[in-house]
């Protein structure tokens with residue numbers, strides 16, 4: 209099964225470029241710990257999923273369509289891929305114009321969106337025709353700008369109309385909490401509320417969390433978007449690189465299977481990904497890992513709603529009736545654990561079947577799924593990813609709704625949106641949709 213990646217705006221394009229590099233570096237990795245035959249099969253599967261082999265050419269092509277309203281980032285992303293010499297973007301599958309959306313969702317959605325639709329959808333159609341079996345789309349965007357968010361929302365709606373039977377998963381980058389663009393929370397509310405109607409799932413990644421992972425776990429001193437995007441792509445690859453169900457060892461983690469396990473109800477579409485271990489190459493040389501320790505830490509990251517293993521609150525217990533201070537244990541609707549590397553088959557994961565980890569109406573046997581892949585990933589001898597549909601998004605969602613509502617109550621900057629054709633009711637609809645989502649998650 210193949211997946212088409214749609215890269216939207218500066219962030220979406222930069223993340224996309226890094227994603228294909230992470231994946232292609234991984235298939236070339238030497239420390240794979242399986243036989244060369246198994247490694248070859250794995251590589252072929254990865255290529256089929258993310259890349260297209262072109263007859264007569266050695267270099268594989270990403271199954272991707274790139275959209276931005278400025279040409280700079282797309283040009284740079286294509287060039288970096290080409291220079292790497294392992295993969296490239298397909299020719300003429302890039303759409304750009306001369307002017308960005310000025311961090312204005314309405315400009316992206318109401319003006320650029322309809323103008324670019326026909327050409328972009330032709331590109332998508334062309335990409336879809338290259339797939340023997342298309343499982344769906346992964347679209348990458350940030351919530352805060354104007355192009356990824358506004359044009360991205362419009363393109364996602366067009367994808368839904370033109371590919372009604374394909375799955376659509378969005379990966380959205382949440383803005384830093386403070387000090388970026390004043391209207392970032394408007395853009396985020398408008399994007400999320402619209403995507404909630406079209407996407408099958410939305411994977412949430414917060415720049416603040418990713419930044420902390422870079423500084424505390426990866427020991428990076430000067431943190432760039434490139435470093436942050438490495439973390440994002442480690443997370444995405446740990447979910448999407450081939451792995452099979454531990455139940456039958458056959459079912460593969462294509463989009464349909466992932467969604468089937470994690471998004472059983474249309475009210476609950478927000479997913480988060482936690483990984484362990486994550487460390488700098490230098491530290492890795494001196495570390496050895498055991499599954500029980502890794503899985504215990506990962507479980508506590510879930511329970512205490514922590515983005516990383518460092519500084520987790522061990523006082524929070526699954527099943528605590530009363531919150532300790534403002535901390536309450538995190539409950540899930542569904543969890544998918546993906547184990548990669550050594551001894552994955554015999555690893556005991558029964559602690560993830562604890563009913564206290566789940567909301568009262570979830571049967572843990574149905575809410576929990578486990579995928580395994582004996583091939584090592586990204587030089588980690590053992591590594592695990594936990595993809596959860598849990599209460600985690602409540603805090604960041606609350607934050608953007610509150611901030612956006614305070615501005616909206618004073619009608620601050622609203623004219624910048626209405627001048628492009630958006631109405632005040634469109635804002636209200638956005639708030640109502642997200643308040644409903646929030647209320648549903650609070651019931652977990």
Ligand code: GTP
Pocket residue numbers: 216217218219220222223276277308309310311312350351352353354355356357381382383384388415433434436437
């Ligand atoms: P316009 O600039 O308005 O045309 O829209 P755009 O969609 O191109 O904007 P952009 O993607 O730059 O959105 C801004 C938001 O994305 C801010 O929250 C930035 O922190 C974040 N951002 C931009 N580039 C990156 C990136 O490469 N990685 C990450 N993680 N975040 C990014």
